[in-house]
Amino acid sequence: xxxxxxxxxxxxxxxxxxxxxxxxxxxxxxxxxxxxxxxxxxxxxxxxxxxxxxxxxxxxxxxxxxxxxxxxxxxxxxxxxxxxxxxxxxxxxxxxxxxxxxxxxxxxxxxxxxxxxxxxxxxxxxxxxxxxxxxxxxxxxxxxxxxxxxxxxxxxxxxxxxxxxxxxxxxxxxxxxxxxxxxxxxxxxxxxxxxxxxxxxxxxxxxxxxxxxxxxxxxxxxxxxxxxxxxxxxxxxxxxxxxxxxxxxxxxxxxxxxxxxxxxxxxxxxxxxxxxxxxxxxxxxxxxxxxxxxxxxxxxxxxxxxxxxxxxxxxxxxxxxxxxxxxxxxxxxxxxxxxxxxxxxxxxxxxxxxxxxxxxxxxxxxxxxxxxxxxxxxxxxxxxxxxxxxxxxxxxxxxxxxxxxxxxxxxxxxxxxxxxxxxxxxxxxxxxxxxxxxxxxxxxxxxxxxxxxxxxxxxxxxxxxxxxxxxxxxxxxxxxxxxxxxxxxxx
Amino acid sequence: xxxxxxxxxxxxxxxxxxxxxxxxxxxxxxxxxxxxxxxxxxxxxxxxxxxxxxxxxxxxxxxxxxxxxxxxxxxxxxxxxxxxxxxxxxxxxxxxxxxxxxxxxxxxxxxx
Numbered sequence: 266x267x268x269x270x271x272x273x274x275x276x277x278x279x280x281x282x283x284x285x286x287x288x289x290x291x292x293x294x295x296x297x298x299x300x301x302x303x304x305x306x307x308x309x310x311x312x313x314x315x316x317x318x319x320x321x322x323x324x325x326x327x328x329x330x331x332x333x334x335x336x337x338x339x340x341x342x343x344x345x346x347x348x349x350x351x352x353x354x355x356x357x358x359x360x361x362x363x364x365x366x367x368x369x370x371x372x373x374x375x376x377x378x379x380x381x382x383x384x385x386x387x388x389x390x391x392x393x394x395x396x397x398x399x400x401x402x403x404x405x406x407x408x409x410x411x412x413x414x415x416x417x418x419x420x421x422x423x424x425x426x427x428x429x430x431x432x433x434x435x436x437x438x439x440x441x442x443x444x445x446x447x448x449x450x451x452x453x454x455x456x457x458x459x460x461x462x463x464x465x466x467x468x469x470x471x472x473x474x475x476x477x478x479x480x481x482x483x484x485x486x487x488x489x490x491x492x493x494x495x496x497x498x499x500x501x502x503x504x505x506x507x508x509x510x511x512x513x514x515x516x517x518x519x520x521x522x523x524x525x526x527x528x529x530x531x532x533x534x535x536x537x538x539x540x541x542x543x544x545x546x547x548x549x550x551x552x553x554x555x556x557x558x559x560x561x562x563x564x565x566x567x568x569x570x571x572x573x574x575x576x577x578x579x580x581x582x583x584x585x586x587x588x589x590x591x592x593x594x595x596x597x598x599x600x601x602x603x604x605x606x607x608x609x610x611x612x613x614x615x616x617x618x619x620x621x622x623x624x625x626x627x628x629x630x631x632x633x634x635x636x637x638x639x640x641x642x643x644x645x646x647x648x649x650x651x652x653x654x655x656x657x658x659x660x661x662x663x664x665x666x667x668x669x670x671x672x673x674x675x676x677x678x679x680x681x682x683x684x685x686x687x688x689x690x691x692x693x694x695x696x697x698x699x700x701x702x703x704x705x706x707x708x709x710x711x712x713x714x715x716x717x718x719x720x721x722x723x724x725x726x727x728x729x730x731x732x733x734x735x736x737x738x739x740x741x742x743x744x745x746x747x748x749x750x751x752x753x754x755x756x
Numbered sequence: 757x758x759x760x761x762x763x764x765x766x767x768x769x770x771x772x773x774x775x776x777x778x779x780x781x782x783x784x785x786x787x788x789x790x791x792x793x794x795x796x797x798x799x800x801x802x803x804x805x806x807x808x809x810x811x812x813x814x815x816x817x818x819x820x821x822x823x824x825x826x827x828x829x830x831x832x833x834x835x836x837x838x839x840x841x842x843x844x845x846x847x848x849x850x851x852x853x854x855x856x857x858x859x860x861x862x863x864x865x866x867x868x
Contacts, residue, residue: 393829400836407843416854417865423780423847424866430787430840431774437794437833438767444826445801493866 267311268322268335271345271384274300279377286370290363293373298356300377304384305349312342316738319748321390330454336390338749339738343589344387344517347596350719351508352380354712358604359501361706365611366413366499375412379405379505383513392440393450396433399481399514403429406510410498421490421497428490432480439473442466453750456526471533474522482515484574485544488567492551495563496616500607503559504600507566512592516573520588525746529580537578538669544571545676553683558606558616558691561683562599565642568676569595575673576657579664585740586732587656593723594649598641601716605635608705608713609691613698618687622696630710632692634717639688641720643681649724656727759800767793780848780858784841791837795830802826 278300282293315337322335356376363372382402389395407429411422444450446466447458459467476487483491491511495503523533548568555561573595576588608631609624610616624632641648644655654677661670726735742749770793773786802823808816810824848858855863 393832397832397836400839404839404843407847411847411850416851419847419850419854420863420866423844423851426840426844426847427774427783427787430844431771431790433836433840434770434787434790434794437791438797440829441794441798441801441826444798444829450825497866 266322267307268320268337268388269324270307271304271388272335272381274304275377275380275384279374279381282370282374282377286374288369290368290370290373293370294356294360297373297377298353301349301353301356301380304380305346305353308342308345308349311337312339312346316342316735319751330449330451333394334390334451335388336453336749337388338742340517340520340742341387343593343739344513345384347593348380348383348387348509348513351505351596351600352376354600354604354715355501355505355508357708358504358607358712359499360708361704362499362501362607362611362709363412372409372412375405375409376505378402379409379510383509386513387517390452391450392443392452392455395452395518396436396440399436399518400433402510402514403433406494406502406506409502410494410506412499412502413497415497418497421493425490425494428480428487432477432487435473435480436477439470439477442473443470446470452521452526456528456746456750459527467527467530468532471523471527471530475519475533475536478515478518478522479540482511482519482570482574483567484515484540484570485547485567486540488544488548491567492560492563495566496557496559500559500603500610503563503607504603507563507603508596508600511566511570512573512596516570516577516592519574520577520743524577524743525749528746534578534580537574538666539578541571541574541576541578542669542672544568544574545672546571546679549676549679549683553679553686556618558609558618558621558687559603560616561618561687562602562606565680565683566595566599568680569599569642571676572654572657572673575669576660579657579660579666579669581660581664582740582744583656583660583663585743586736587653587660589736589739589743590656590726591650591653593726594641594653594720597716597719597723598638598648598650601634601638601713601720602642604709604713604716605631605638608709611704612701618690621691622694622698624692624694624698627698627701628705630713631705634713635692636688637717637720639684643684644677645681647724648720649726652724652727760797763793763796763800766796769793778860780851780860780863783860784844784848787844788837788841791833791840795833795837798826798830798833 278296282296285292316339319338324333379402382398385398386395407422407426411418446462447455480487495507545568548564552561552564572591573588576584641650644651658670658673770786770790774783777783804822807822808819810821
């Protein structure tokens, strides 16, 4: 049984790192990279052999409605693979970046706890257990945002911590009402009992979960913490937060609860569409005015999350396919853009676009990979972002919602405009930058090149033969929740 | 029913504090109050009047019992809240060292 090891390995790594860390970061780096590589291989292996079936694991061998169970299906494995790939590149990028802040193992221990929390949220089948894992991930995220120890970082972390706690309390109240009406905490069991209760209960729980997890996903009215937290954190952590955390804690849980447990109720899908449309437009307009590169990228996260919500809200096969595909693509190109911003910050000591200049000669890898990522995020054809946005737009036209398609197109154009600004001022500006000291190490370059290659390679997922093997099982989990519920009967 | 309403009022008191107070410590206390309200809510759902604690004792097998699961959940949730509060207080101390104030309106280098 591979399932529990996705939680055991990072948790164990975190504790061993704290025990044998000493004063240097050698053990921290070695252990955390080993743990992540093992988990990446395991997650890809389990996706290859078991993507069409639902596997459950009962902790301590308690029967399913009584004990806590872990559930593995195509959706959770897909998110698990994204988490571990981004985490590996983020660790590679961290090795040198974090040495500028402190030569210590604490960062790696916290990083492993972050991975534990996210893997747990993705795998668990028990709604209160999900809450506990979510808190583990959030705690380490608060600490990692403040890791640099500057005044702004504490400010951002405090803001994030307050917003996070408020949303957690709302989620806890939601769980309490769920338990009071259904007398169970196993999500599959809730899914069978909830349709028999009064509709008002589902609306109440839905509203609480929508606000709680929407806050974690930073959809538009709940976004206030994101630009501060994501722009103040160290660059590899910004990549983790923006690329993975808001998806594992926000989008994944929203998909699981609203599609598998509640069974895709029409009113919630309409709310998703409205939230998505507002996020796309307002996020990108706020991003246009930014001159701080990381803050600009953080606002774009809000806007891109909007696309995923829009795809989810459409709720058809194509819409969900676009949402799932965009989830993968956004994780890849947004992490890459944060690495680019981080490498420029290390080399030039600034995040202000006006102070950068022509970096194509002095930082060839950062500037060329940033061009690839910018083209991907603005949806230019050979790269992955184009295909996922195209699928979402086609899905909108298919269900006769032309205004949704129109908003998606406008958002994409404005994204292109703001990334023209990044390229024009940040990497290909007029100011000639003198020869700079080469502070960008080999690891950082490997991390950036890997993700840039993935930007191109993942667009192959749209080819019918490959799509049927990789993306279709994931979409089927969302379209047909009976399989997720059947795990109760099966065991 | 009245206890549920009072519990909801307690929750709103916490929310009001988070939204309107300017002092970091008062905000942290308000988050704590919200958490207490949520925990109380869970416990209230488990409570039944004229019932007995859920431990098997001789001679009391036939009594009706309160639901033990929410009590276990509340214990977990209290530990999590302790962690949150400790982290928030640590951040508040650091913020005081950097900005020399607890006033949230003066702690605003990040904006835009």
